[in-house]
Amino acid sequence: MPRIMDRCIKALVSCVFLLSVSCMSAGTVNKGQEWRRINPDSALPATSALSQTAENRKAEILKALAQAMRDDAYKIQLKGNFDEAVKKYRKSLAYWPDSELGKYIQQVEKNAVHSLTGNQPKNTLSQVSISDTVTATIRNRSKSSIYIFAQNKTFSPDNFFRPGEIRSVPVQMSANGTITFYAGSDGKVIASETWHDNPRDPNMIPCVLFDDLSADKKLSVMTGLR
Amino acid sequence: MKKICILMLMVLISCSTILSAEEIKGQKPVMLIGETFQFVQGSWGRYFIHDRQKNEYYQMSIAILEKERRDWKDCSWMEVEIISENNPPVVTKFLAEETKEGPGDLKEVIVQVKGYSPFIVPGSFYEGKDKEVGDFKTAHVAKRIEKNAINYKNRPLTVWKVEAQDPKGKTIDALISEEVLPIGVVMVESPESGMYLDDWGMNAKSKIEGTPLNFYIWLIHQTFDGMGQ
Numbered sequence: 001m002p003r004i005m006d007r008c009i010k011a012l013v014s015c016v017f018l019l020s021v022s023c024m025s026a027g028t029v030n031k032g033q034e035w036r037r038i039n040p041d042s043a044l045p046a047t048s049a050l051s052q053t054a055e056n057r058k059a060e061i062l063k064a065l066a067q068a069m070r071d072d073a074y075k076i077q078l079k080g081n082f083d084e085a086v087k088k089y090r091k092s093l094a095y096w097p098d099s100e101l102g103k104y105i106q107q108v109e110k111n112a113v114h115s116l117t118g119n120q121p122k123n124t125l126s127q128v129s130i131s132d133t134v135t136a137t138i139r140n141r142s143k144s145s146i147y148i149f150a151q152n153k154t155f156s157p158d159n160f161f162r163p164g165e166i167r168s169v170p171v172q173m174s175a176n177g178t179i180t181f182y183a184g185s186d187g188k189v190i191a192s193e194t195w196h197d198n199p200r201d202p203n204m205i206p207c208v209l210f211d212d213l214s215a216d217k218k219l220s221v222m223t224g225l226r
Numbered sequence: 227m228k229k230i231c232i233l234m235l236m237v238l239i240s241c242s243t244i245l246s247a248e249e250i251k252g253q254k255p256v257m258l259i260g261e262t263f264q265f266v267q268g269s270w271g272r273y274f275i276h277d278r279q280k281n282e283y284y285q286m287s288i289a290i291l292e293k294e295r296r297d298w299k300d301c302s303w304m305e306v307e308i309i310s311e312n313n314p315p316v317v318t319k320f321l322a323e324e325t326k327e328g329p330g331d332l333k334e335v336i337v338q339v340k341g342y343s344p345f346i347v348p349g350s351f352y353e354g355k356d357k358e359v360g361d362f363k364t365a366h367v368a369k370r371i372e373k374n375a376i377n378y379k380n381r382p383l384t385v386w387k388v389e390a391q392d393p394k395g396k397t398i399d400a401l402i403s404e405e406v407l408p409i410g411v412v413m414v415e416s417p418e419s420g421m422y423l424d425d426w427g428m429n430a431k432s433k434i435e436g437t438p439l440n441f442y443i444w445l446i447h448q449t450f451d452g453m454g455q
Contacts, residue, residue, distance in 0.1 A: 048283065048311055050274070050283045050284065050285065050309075050310075050311050051276070051283040051311075053274060053424075054274030054275070054276055054283045054285075054420075054422060057274050057422040057423065057424050058274075058413070058420060058422045060378065060379075061378060061401065061412060061413045061422060061423065062413075064376040064377055064378045065374060065376055065385070065387075065401065067376070067377070068374040068375055068376045068377075069374065072374075168415075
């Protein structure tokens, strides 16, 4: 009988201990949240193996999709339909921002009889407000984490990008239709670039690439097509 | 003696609350797109899921095991394994009615948390509206946008970019393919979560190890195991 009593008391103590641990954890979380509020840099999402692999898979799928579009665009380009090819290339940029493709598109556009902007019907321009929000595709090609954000935003966990991460982010246009993007870390901006390519067309979106190994420029902003 | 019995009962109730809460904690909602689901025996798919609201990542594997007739209906034994960062892996094996939209009513559910014996979940957990197990969020394709032939993981795939609507009417972007069995999803993006295909194939086998116990017997086993340590 004393052995049973002993076990029961041990079990009760365990329950009280578990409850105490839960309360302590909750307290630690609250304190942690308060600390993160004061120190936003400390609120960096954890880069665990699971999260990194998940982001890699997402990037691989988007890259595969963009590659398929590029291949289609090239076939169209070979047939001499430059306008359609450029559209398709720009669609691929919306999935996978790539500065080399951005430069290539500019070359193809020179060959096109009409540029995309030239093809826009005039009556639609006045219908679209240039102070709208657009969804930008942002990709961090570097091997380190970075903050990438548009004007009117600042360093925060919402604009933290893990190495290789790519995602769509809604951004607000300025009154003149431009959007300036910034990249930085430790509270310091290290690169900025402004997008001003036909903001009146709601199908055109900024595609941002951060590449710290690029000899050209670290932050590139291209125009993609939704 | 009476006091000891009451004390033991209290301990048992306290332990069951803790254990069942822990067991439910490992369960995650599974996102499906109705039109793409195929009950092909032996097929399996593995995904990474990002729960954006909790900023948690986990890996989900889904498999179609053997078929069975239950209550005069065509059913399939299915299995979902969740591997998360902060909880032990949880395998849920269930017998689900085959419907056009994917798994329907559940007939039997077995759960195994890694390191524990498997147990049979009481019907009250998955019957009715407030399901604790088998919480399938089935979305429907609202619009097919674009077809592409991609090469993913060195395998050619014909994919459709679609707009789907979740049960709450929210629009989600998805990439689907009939070649990816069993659930046909390549990628799903919504403000709440993201789901990305990792691998898929055939010859799925159950990951449940050992003989499933009745839930209450399982609870008593765990309680006495805990007390013995």
